[in-house]
Amino acid sequence: MERLKGGIAVAALVLVAVTGCKEETEGSSRPDERPGGGGGAALAAVDSLTVKGRAPKTGYDRDKFGSPWADTDSNGCGTRDDILKRDLEDVKFKDGDCTVASGVLDPDPYGGKEITFTRGRSQVDIDHLVALSDAWQKGAGQWDASKRIALANDPLNLLAVDAGPNRSKGDGDAATWLPPNKSYRCTYVAAQVAVKKKYGLWVTTAEKAAMKSVLSGCPDQELPSGGNPTKAPARFHAD
16 A cells, blocks of 8 residues: 555555544445456466556656545445445444444455454555556556546455555565465455456566466466446546
């Protein structure tokens, strides 16, 4: 997960203090909104990705991907809360059914531990599986703002995880960072392949080799599919 510029960091979003919290309501069972399979074998899909060198990071700014956690699916809730509702169990809300006040990440996919989420003092991050600065250096720097905003808020590219291992990732790709939880690596890499294929992002030679190395150990791993359209609604803008 990359730190957000313009005075708003990912850590600030994850650890933002919530005051004036009144009555909490019990959340329903976790919404079944995770991207599904059906995209074929992830290992085979790696060969469909364009291979190029990493472009310079020149010009990259988180603001180029729009305001953090924009409600691009127009459901009335910000993207961050959508992902918390999707990925946490025992969800409780603050005032309604949008702002997640607490829940349990069981288990954290990156570390395999149970993590309690309490808004304002949480160790849960929402990770961009394909980091935004990595995307910038592999095609997104050439996109229009609408496509960048879509990528930053696409559930296919987002996952609730333990902040510790996530922040060690930085903007790493599969060649430079994999989850410590080895049992999750096939799922993680398959998701990165799916995102890069969906948005037309390229991979480096080392990245492709790393993807194939992981997925060769799980050749039946399905390629995730679904998520949001690759263009955000026209009302959203980026600096």
